[in-house]
Amino acid sequence: MKLRTGIAALFLLALFSAAAQEKPDALKLYRQGRELEAKNRMADAVVIYNEAIEVCKQDLVVNPRNMDAYTIYGWALVRMEKYSEAVTICQEALKITSDHRVVETLGEAYFYLKDYKESLKNMERYIDAAPRGExxxxxxxxxxxxxxxxxxxxxxxxxxxxxxxxxxxxxxxxxxxxxxxxxxxxxxxxxxxxxxxxxxxxxxxxxxxxxxxxxx
Structure with missing residues (x-):
């Protein structure tokens, strides 16, 4: 009986591990989008960026404080030139904590919206917070x-x-x-x-x- 229980537990563990491995990775998807964009395949890149966003949304349902998810979400929106949406997402993230990656993304979004005052404020904030940032x-x-x-x-x-x-x-x-x-x-x-x-x-x-x- 103990042997059967042990085998069943191992089987379930294997299933959970496989499911975890199959779960899409938002960062990998985002990078795939950038690669496609670099090859002038913007339409294909947009599809991948939207997939990355969907993964981020799912991750935020599980953990509403997941700053990695907010960061990639914002990056993808900026790449698709959805700057107003990017501002909204970044502002939501910064209500949780001051993540310098989100601050820089917010600065970019404001720049493309031609709100140079807010863009400059956030870019300088990023420079102060992350002088060796990516x-x-x-x-x-x-x-x-x-x-x-x-x-x-x-x-x-x-x-x-x-x-x-x-x-x-x-x-x-x-x-x-x-x-x-x-x-x-x-x-x-x-x-x-x-x-x-x-x-x-x-x-x-x-x-x-x-x-x-x-x-x-």
Whole structure:
């Protein structure tokens, strides 16, 4: 009798383990979506992002304080350009606790909604909370974008410089740095930044045109 009970328990444990292994992983789905997006398969990526969101919703039913689920939920919404929904989800999450990943996502969502004041506030909050965070270089880039759009070129130059220092392989970021340096009259610094952009992307026409302007 004990043997049968033991076998039954092992069988149930195996079933539960298999079910756990089969459960979709929201982060894996999100990363699959990013891979599809990188291949210009946005329609397919949206399908996967929506699957990731559904998993997040299920996870939040089980644990309403699951910040990983809130984080991935917000990321997926931003990738699908559902910025207002992303703001709502991030605000709900931040009522529970101040998770720096959610703060940065909220900053991005506000940026694309052109609410630059709220975007800047959240990006600076992220930078203060997570100076070595995974999205720190991106946060500095967005800060640079906000200051550039507000024509605060000196502040934008500082933010872009931090962004390219942390992640030097982004041609757009070097181009943006070059443009603000050009705007403040730093032709030599602008030329260096334009050259770095062209080194990463030789067909970057805007960078090539900029380089010609500052080296004539």
């Amino acid at each position: 999205r720190i270089s991106t946060a500095y880039f967005f800060v640079g974008e906000i200051y550039r759009l507000n024509r605060s070129f000196n502040r934008a130059e500082i933010a872009y410089t931090a962004a390219v220092y942390l992640e030097p392989a982004m041609s757009l970021w070097w181009y943006r740095l070059a443009t603000v340096r050009e705007n403040v009259g730093d032709r030599e610094g602008a030329a260096t930044a334009y050259q770095r952009a062209l080194r990463l992307r030789p067909d970057y026409k805007e960078a090539s045109d900029g380089l010609k302007r500052v080296t004539v």
